[in-house]
Amino acid sequence: MKETLLPSSIKNKEKRSAVHAKLKQQKKVEKKRNQKVREAAEKKALELGEDPPPKKTPRTIENTRELDETVCKPDDEELFAGNDADEFSSILKQECIPKILITTSRFHSSRGPDFIEDLRSIIPNAHYYKRGTYDLKKIVEYAKKKDFTSVIVVHTNRREPDALLIIGIPNGPTAHFKLSKLVLRKDIKNHGNPTSHQPELVLNNFTTRLGHRVGRLIQSLFPQDPHFNGRRVVTFHNQRDFVFFRHHRYIFETKESKTPEGKDKKENKAARPGKVVARLQECGPRFTLKLTSLQNGTFDTQGGEYEWVHKPEMDTSRRRFFL
Amino acid sequence: MPRTTTVESPGCPPLRALTFDSLGLVKVIEAHDGQDGGAVKMVERWGDPDSSKCVLAASILDRESDPLVSVARKCGSIEVISAINGDLRAQIPNHGDEDDAITGLHLFSKQQSESSSRACKLFTCTTKGHARMESIELGGTVAEFVRDPSPTVWDVCGSGNILCSKIDGNENYALFGGKGVEVNLWDLQKCVKIWTAKCPPKNTLGIFTPTWFTSATFLSKDDHRKFVAGTNSHQVRLYDISAQRRPVISVDFRETPIKAVCEDIDGNTIYIGNGSGDLASIDMRTGKLLGCFIGKCSGGIKSIARHPQLPVIASCGLDSYLRIWDIQSRQLLSAVFLKQHLTSVVFDSHFRKEVPVPEVTNTVEEAEVIETPAKRKKGFKDEHTSKKKKSKRSSKKRLSDDED
Numbered sequence: 001m002k003e004t005l006l007p008s009s010i011k012n013k014e015k016r017s018a019v020h021a022k023l024k025q026q027k028k029v030e031k032k033r034n035q036k037v038r039e040a041a042e043k044k045a046l047e048l049g050e051d052p053p054p055k056k057t058p059r060t061i062e063n064t065r066e067l068d069e070t071v072c073k074p075d076d077e078e079l080f081a082g083n084d085a086d087e088f089s090s091i092l093k094q095e096c097i098p099k100i101l102i103t104t105s106r107f108h109s110s111r112g113p114d115f116i117e118d119l120r121s122i123i124p125n126a127h128y129y130k131r132g133t134y135d136l137k138k139i140v141e142y143a144k145k146k147d148f149t150s151v152i153v154v155h156t157n158r159r160e161p162d163a164l165l166i167i168g169i170p171n172g173p174t175a176h177f178k179l180s181k182l183v184l185r186k187d188i189k190n191h192g193n194p195t196s197h198q199p200e201l202v203l204n205n206f207t208t209r210l211g212h213r214v215g216r217l218i219q220s221l222f223p224q225d226p227h228f229n230g231r232r233v234v235t236f237h238n239q240r241d242f243v244f245f246r247h248h249r250y251i252f253e254t255k256e257s258k259t260p261e262g263k264d265k266k267e268n269k270a271a272r273p274g275k276v277v278a279r280l281q282e283c284g285p286r287f288t289l290k291l292t293s294l295q296n297g298t299f300d301t302q303g304g305e306y307e308w309v310h311k312p313e314m315d316t317s318r319r320r321f322f323l
Numbered sequence: 324m325p326r327t328t329t330v331e332s333p334g335c336p337p338l339r340a341l342t343f344d345s346l347g348l349v350k351v352i353e354a355h356d357g358q359d360g361g362a363v364k365m366v367e368r369w370g371d372p373d374s375s376k377c378v379l380a381a382s383i384l385d386r387e388s389d390p391l392v393s394v395a396r397k398c399g400s401i402e403v404i405s406a407i408n409g410d411l412r413a414q415i416p417n418h419g420d421e422d423d424a425i426t427g428l429h430l431f432s433k434q435q436s437e438s439s440s441r442a443c444k445l446f447t448c449t450t451k452g453h454a455r456m457e458s459i460e461l462g463g464t465v466a467e468f469v470r471d472p473s474p475t476v477w478d479v480c481g482s483g484n485i486l487c488s489k490i491d492g493n494e495n496y497a498l499f500g501g502k503g504v505e506v507n508l509w510d511l512q513k514c515v516k517i518w519t520a521k522c523p524p525k526n527t528l529g530i531f532t533p534t535w536f537t538s539a540t541f542l543s544k545d546d547h548r549k550f551v552a553g554t555n556s557h558q559v560r561l562y563d564i565s566a567q568r569r570p571v572i573s574v575d576f577r578e579t580p581i582k583a584v585c586e587d588i589d590g591n592t593i594y595i596g597n598g599s600g601d602l603a604s605i606d607m608r609t610g611k612l613l614g615c616f617i618g619k620c621s622g623g624i625k626s627i628a629r630h631p632q633l634p635v636i637a638s639c640g641l642d643s644y645l646r647i648w649d650i651q652s653r654q655l656l657s658a659v660f661l662k663q664h665l666t667s668v669v670f671d672s673h674f675r676k677e678v679p680v681p682e683v684t685n686t687v688e689e690a691e692v693i694e695t696p697a698k699r700k701k702g703f704k705d706e707h708t709s710k711k712k713k714s715k716r717s718s719k720k721r722l723s724d725d726e727d
Binding site for chain 2: 069070076077078079081082084085209296302303304305306307308309310311313314322
C-alpha cells in the first residue's frame with residue numbers, strides 16, 4: 001500500500017518532501033543499476049565476439065510526433081504532378097534564372113541594412129531596392145514587370161528585423177515568417193567571408209505537404225546549378241516547425257592515419273589514403289524562421305486566400321508539427 | 324509523455340460526395356456505416372493530373388437514376404460526366420477567348436420537355452459576364468451527344484468581373500455578382516434583368532468601399548426574392564428584392580473575405596466560409612452568428628455543400644482537406660486529406676448503403692455495375708424505389724435499355 005502512495009497526495013510538507021526524496025533516490029539507484037547491466041551485457045557480447053544488444057533510441061518530441069497524413073511519400077504520383085504544375089517549377093527546372101528583389105518595411109535602420117547586406121551576399125542575383133513610400137502591391141507589380149521571380153521584404157521593428165516576407169512572382173504564394181535569433185555575420189567570431197560562387201542548398205526535414213511547398217519556395221530563391229568548387233553551402237534546417245538558417249564554407253582535409261610503428265606508416269600511406277574529414281567555417285548570418293501564414297497568390301492582406309494560417313487552436317499539442 | 328488518447332471523431336452517416344481539385348481530378352468520397360467508425364474515405368479518382376484542366380466550377384444533377392456532374396475546366400471546356408462512374412458523357416469545347424474563365428455553372432434538374440429525357444440544360448457564366456444557356460442531348464458516350472445549335476447568350480455586365488452566380492431552386496432566376504458588379508437578378512425565361520442592388524452608403528468617415536461580391540446564394544429553395552451575398556470586405560448581406568435595393572441585414576464576419584456561402588434547407592440559416600479557413604453558421608432572420616465550426620481548418624474555404632437530407636455539411640478548400648461537419652453540434656465528423664487544392668464539393672444524396680454481399684458475388688456485381696454505368700449499385704432502398712418504376716428488371720435488361 002505504501003509503495004503506491006504518491007507524494008503529491010500527502011498534505012504534510014515535511015513528510016511529502018521526505019517521501020519524494022526517497023522515491024527520487026530509488027529511481028536514481030535503479031537507473032544506475034540498469035545502466036550497469038546494459039554495459040555489462042555489451043562488454044560480454046564484445047568478448048564473445050557477438051553483436052552487442054541493440055541500443056535503445058531515446059524518446060524525443062520529434063520521433064513521438066503526432067501522426068500526420070499529409071507527410072509526402074516518395075511514391076505519390078499526385079505529388080509530382082502537383083509539383084510540375086506549381087508556381088516554382090519553371091525555376092526549379094532551370095527554365096529561368098531566379099532574380100530577387102529585396103526591400104524593407106517603411107522604416108528601417110541599424111541592423112536592418114546590415115542584415116540585407118548579408119542576405120545579398122547569400123542569395124545570388126539579389127537586388128536591393130529602397131522601399132520609399134511605395135505600397136507593397138505596387139512593388140509586386142513593378143517586380144512583375146521587371147521579370148523578378150521573388151520579392152523578399154525584411155520587416156524591422158524597433159531597429160531589429162523581426163519578420164520576413166517571401167513573395168513568389170508573378171502568381172506564387174506569399175509566405176510570412178517570423179524572424180528571430182538573428183546574428184549578423186560581423187557578430188560571429190572567426191566567420192568566413194563567402195565567395196561569389198553560387199551556393200549549394202540544403203533543405204532538411206520539410207516533410208509534410210505544407211513543408212514541401214515552403215521548401216520549394218525557399219529553393220526557388222537560389223540558382224539550381226551550384227558551383228561546387230566554391231564549397232559554399234546554405235542550410236535551411238527544419239526542426240519542430242522552426243527553420244534554422246546557417247551559411248557555411250567547407251573544406252575536405254585528409255588526415256593522416258596514426259599508427260604507432262613508423263615502418264608500417266609508410267606502407268600504409270602508399271596503400272590507402274588517410275581519412276577525409278570535412279571542416280566547416282561559418283559565414284553567417286544565423287537566424288531562425290517560423291512560418292505564420294502561407295497565402296495563395298501575391299501579397300494581399302485584404303482579399304487574400306490563405307493556404308495555411310497559424311491559429312491558436314492548433315497549439316493544443318506539443319507534438320504536432322506542420323512543416 | 325506522448326499523448327496516448329486521441330480525440331475520437333464521431334464518424335459520419337453513410338454519404339457520398341465528389342470533390343474537384345486544381346489538377347482537374349474528380350475524387351469520390353464515401354462514408355459507410357459501421358466501417359472504421361464511419362470515417363470518410365476516397366474510393367475513386369477520375370481523370371489524370373493536368374494543371375490546365377483545373378476545375379473552376381462544378382454542378383451536380385442529383386437524381387436517383389443517371390446522376391450527372393458538369394465540370395468547367397480552366398482551359399475553357401465544359402464536361403458532363405456521370406456521377407456514378409465518371410464516364411465522360413459530353414464535352415463542350417472552349418468558346419470565346421482563353422482568359423475568360425468560367426465562374427458559374429449549373430445543370431438544370433427540371434426537364435424542359437417531356438419527350439426527351441436525355442436532354443439537359445446547361446447554364447454557364449464567365450468572368451466577363453457572358454452568360455449562356457444551352458440544352459444538350461446526351462447519348463451513352465461522348466460521341467453521341469448533340470448540342471443545341473442555338474444557345475441563349477446574353478451579357479450580364481458591361482464592366483467588372485463576375486465572381487459568383489447562382490440559380491434559384493425553381494430554376495427561373497439567376498443571381499450574379501462580382502468585382503465592380505452589384506448583385507443583380509435575371510429572369511431566365513425572358514433573359515431580362517429584373518432587379519439590381521444599390522451600393523451601401525458611405526460610412527461616417529465618408530469612405531466608400533468598392534463593390535466586390537465574392538459569393539452569393541438564395542436563402543431558400545422556393546423563394547427567389549431573398550438572397551445572401553458575401554463580400555470581399557468580410558460582410559455578409561441579406562437582400563430582399565421585395566423590400567429595398569439596399570441590404571436588409573449586413574453582418575461582419577472576421578477579417579478575410581467571405582469565399583463561400585451555402586444555404587440550409589430550413590430557409591433561414593446560412594453557412595459561410597472565409598479566406599482564412601473559418602466556417603460559421605448565421606441565422607439570417609436576425610443576423611446573429613449561431614456559432615463557428617471549430618477544427619484544425621487552416622486553409623481558405625472554397626466551397627461548402629449542404630446535404631439535402633442528412634444534417635451534415637461538407638467544406639473544402641486550400642488546405643486540401645474535405646471535412647464533414649454536423650450542423651447541430653457543429654462538430655467535425657470526419658476529414659479526409661485529398662492532396663490537392665480543392666475547388667468544389669458536391670453531394671450525391673441518393674447514395675445508399677450497400678447491402679453486405681458475400682465476397683464471391685461481390686466481384687460479379689461490380690463487373691455488372693461497370694457494364695451498366697447509369698445505374699446505381701443495388702441498395703437496400705432499391706426495393707421500394709424500384710416499385711415506382713414500371714417493373715423490376717434485371718441489370719442486363721437495363722443495359723440494353725441504355726444502349727438504345
